[in-house]
Amino acid sequence: MLSSPVQKARQLRGEATVIGVTLDFIVDTAANANTISAQVAGPTVQGGLELQQVGSLSGVVGAAGAFGGTSPTYSLGVAELADLPKEERIPFISGLTASALPIAAPAAAGLLGVSFLNSFPGGVEFVWGSGGVPPSITFFGDSAGTAASRAELSAVKVTSLAGSCLPTVPLRINGVVVNALLDTGSPITVLNKAAATLVGLEEGSGAAETSNPLASFAAGVKSRVKSAQAVARGDVLTVGGLHGPVQLTRTQSAVAMSLGDSASFGNDLRPYVGDLPGLALLDGLGASAGPAVVLGTDVLRRRPRMIYTAHEVFV
Template identity: 45%
Template sequence: MKLSLIGLVPFLLSGDVCSFTITRSNRNALMRKDYQLFADTDEIGEVSARQEDLDNEEESTSVTSFLKFIGPYPCLPLRFPNLATSSQRERNVTGISLDFVIDTAANTNTINGQVAQELSLESVGQALPGYGASGALPGAETYLLGDATLDMPMKDLFMTNLTASALPVSNPAAAGLLGVAFLNCFQGGVKFEWGGGIDGREPFITFYGQEDDVKDQIRSKTKVDIEVLDNILLPTVKLNVNGVSIPALIDTGSPVTVLNEAAAALVDLKTVELDYEKEEKREEGVFANLNPFKKATENFKKAQALSQAVQKGDVLLLMGGDGEQIELKRSDKKVSLELGNKECEKAVFPSSYVYVGDLPGLKAMEGEVKDSPAAILGMDVIKRRETMIYRGQQNAIYF
């Protein structure tokens, strides 16, 4: 199947990659300032919070919303009351709903360029060039989306001054993505309930404004330490594959878990063998090169075998930034996966298949940061635990 890896979004960035305020009009106004949240409405003039709620310090500052899946991607539906499409502007009406992928391996928010043009968004800056999973990414305009509410019956103001950059990494099925700059705004953290299972649970996402809001939630969970990459500011964890520890990006923007070739060799991980590869081994040493039609026949067999492997899910295809096709091959057997350092309790996941391949984005990190990740932990594995609580300010994640 064709794969859209939208994690590993531009990391060679500088400056403020996120400039917005988080609010709830039925509770204390929460303002982001140096990754801290403050309940001071004097600093947030645009929020008209009800005074009786502000006086009630015992009330929770958490808010829960539906979590929507577009294919394998977890999305937060947001409504922008002040934005409008061209047809809406002709009718003098406003208000539009947009889906954003929640991506823990993105350090900036992005918006589909066509969406930005259709909504006539105001340009407020320029994102610097960087790298994505498929390779180099150019610089791009940064746009102001403005105020937003959660797209659900509760229409309270959720955030203000949201910005996003029109980088070519957004999922075509969604308007854009929200990265760690967004997730790190919540002092208590963000809880993901993936839903599904035999009882058909609904997926939800909960944002915790204060430390006290999440204490009961994390008490029975396994804590995994996060190491934030220097300059890039993306979260990595220690991924134990077959008992060997390797650094990995935790990536809700990737449908699959991928190890690079070096990491796969380190953990003695083999991949599925395609039919043409088996035949090539059998024909080694035979006078096959004397056949003038051999090359054409081999190419046809390779294309046919690759097509069949893609249909079966044994091979995933990713288009690189230069148009080159990148192949990710599935492991030939399931492997044991754990998260955590040797000295602490580990979060254990059911044995799973993983993919192997050299993603240009991971390769680019090798020369940029110390202890660069050799793998990405994707949604295929993450969702095998019912919940995940991401706490960016505390550099921890709980399962």
Template identity: 40%
Template structure:
């Protein structure tokens, strides 16, 4: 399987946190985050569960839109479309790919997401469109959300229709559980003591410009600020932070073999990764020479490099992008955005 090392971080200033989508259970459309007779009462907590699927290394949620149709469906007077979305804690605006908007003939809301920055640098703003009522794909006809919107922005969505952002996760008062081990999402109306049993609470601080989630971690016993990023399959440490934590990177050039066939048989996954900046200039990310000790998550080989987009965050810029390669080392994570809490 070929991994697409695309970091889907979308930062926007000022923050565009669209709280339009309402969470509904059964057919109740009365308001935001309403559960009216839950499909699941596991642990006495009203919750809705859905498969956590992966497209490559990216965690995705499949949504069905009963009132939308492709051009072929419209010619037969039919509706009902299923789309995969990357669930990205380091994006603050839902996004949708332009070709999807055109094919489904989505209606504009008349609003625009403001220009901002992504992992690769500055990006322009984009028009916002109405996706409308949604269901959880394959989970029956009950409505899941109403009036879901997303903006067309030039951010990378590897093989997915778009990105569900922090604005989406904010809609659930009890939080959203990422069960990595069982590959399942749980959308919670509340979180009681039994849900948190055996888990550790980590307070979340918001980045002042974007409101994106930051947590404090230690790497090699040095405290660093990390951006919680389920849209990144790798963990990246800024070079200055790596120096403070006494982290060495692999001397890849010195380790290169003259055997042109070595890469075909090598079992070593460590490699230099390259991301392109908005100015077209490449930025290299170098793997650490050995595994580093990350508090609460154990040892892991991570990458060191300067992500172009982070330079634009002049206030409280994170030292680390904490990706799913590290986050999945814990069996599950409950993200309670409204309470600024992360439980692992």
């Protein structure tokens, strides 16, 4: 729950009914800055919170790619965790800022990025929710709070990308190690074509060409029907990019994935293949690109929990 500067001023004037507003943010390890919807940050007459602009930011990147230009940065005021009972709420963090971008977060008011997560020295624990255990996220000021959990998990080194400081991890796919962007903001895992080839995944072949117009028409109809069925099954996804829609195709063959030698995610995973814009952060776009992967929560959730720190991730 946020109490914006405007709301805080009203509270100081004695307007007791002004108690802030509850907003949902996506916790995203693949965003190097906090973001907020421009509409949410804007004037109250347009339905916004009339947040105070405190500067501007350029060089913002995320799984959707790099955002060009400079974006206004706003103060979010004092924030509380709104899932707690009202009587138990205390100021969780202050001095938090967020930048308004063309694509903030389609399913939420904004993103809390890696700079936010790295401000917790003890790490951030993601419990995905399974076996009757509800999903949760816990922020730790020191490592003592996660010592017991870390002892039960496998540690994997995190390497920060130069410039963006986004976390990458060595993901083992079918026994082959590929550099992967750790992305808690992505519900899917995506390989570029070079990574798919490296780990033994073949692209689907197209229909054979024919000079018979009637046969060609029939083949076209059949192809469109198959495409529609693939979309309905979720085997083909179209996602937004900075320069238009991008199509991702789920692999036909299952693969095995793990972090390190002991943190297995299983051997029945079917990730997607395509030019997700965020792969550019790993130099993973284009015909000459090397292998690269965006590791999303569809795979991460195969382990009960994850503890993220700036230098290691425990799964």
